[in-house]
Amino acid sequence: MKITRLFFMALASAILFVSCSDDDSNTPDVQLGAYDNGVIIVNEGNGAAGSISFITDDLMTVNQDIFGAVNPGQGIGGYVQSMFFDGDRAFIVSNGSNKITVVNRYTFEKIATIETGFNVPRYGVVENGKAYVTNLGSFSDLTDDFIAVINLSTLEVESTIAVNAIAEKIIAEDGKLYVANGTYGEGNSITIINAATNAIESTIDVGISPNSMEEENGFLYVLCANFTEASRLIKINMNTNQKVSEVVMTDLINAQNLAIEDGKVYFTINAAVFKDNLSATTISSTPLFTSLATTLYGFGVEDNRIFVGDAKDYASDGEVFIYSTTGALQKQFSVGLIPNGFYFND
DSSP, X not given: OHHHHHHHHHHHHHHHHHHHHHHHHHOOOOOOSTTSSEEEEEEOOOSSOOEEEEEETTSOOEXXXXXXXXXXXXXXXXXXXXXXXXXXXXXEEETTTTEEEEEETTTOOEEEEEOSSOSSEEEEEEETTEEEEEEOOOTTOSSOXXXXXXXXXXXXXXXXXXXXXXXXXXXXXXXXXXXXXEETTEEEEEEEEETTTTXXXXXXXXXXXXXXXXXXXTEEEEEEOOSSSEEEEEEEETTTTEEEEEEEEEEEESOEEEEEETTEEEEEETTEEEEEETTOSSOOSSOSEEOSOSSEEEEEEETTEEEEEEOTTSSSEEXXXXXXXXXXXXXXXXXXXXXEEEEEEO
């Protein structure tokens, strides 16, 4: 009897082990929707309408106007500026229409539209259970910009944060918001906000206009440039809110579109793409390659691929060029009007 009981216990354990092993090794990845595992392209469009394109991760297929395809007869508004994610939701920011369209990021089915509380919204992030969206305000006033705070449960703007400076690109990290106080060569600082209290903690002077930022290993890297001076790469310690280094890019004017990937720093000047080590104390003035873009407008680096959005003449449908990180052209696709940003959906 004892032997029989032990035998059945061993048999049951073996069956359970095989079952668990099979589940771990053979369960296929479940695709969460038609637009999972690929690249979302925001096409800024014009004052009447923008659009969203999607390129599959294998670079074999491009889908145009995916929001319109899934939601017939509806639109996302004009001058679509950017997108940000919260779990399985995507927030599409349209500053020409002063609204944000919320969709499922994998199916692009519309969830809601937020249409009050904005004045030329630009970029957004999620932190501390809320969304924070920068707003330009009046084009003629550089001090009226603000951040709209969105309740993620009700999808309503519940409060605002006055920045008292330009409020453009924004990054969230460890309960803090980092706001670039610069655009089109104007401005010269970074504002740091406590997301729990909505209070400004400090302002860091970076010398000239900050146009793009990346977080890496506890440091904020800020690319700063205008139309007359040497561009600069600023490194800020995010624990102390102190600037720890500055690389002046001699002979490189108006550098844009900072991206960091695998210990390398990437940026653009006109149609040229530059690459160097993130730890470099000087930046080479020789580009990695010059892209085929007539008007390089959107830029991104992900998974050993460089994505370039070409706005062309701002009136014709744009193109996307995809390069390896050595500068070899891999693919090109026609997309919508004025492709301005890439968002990686995986």
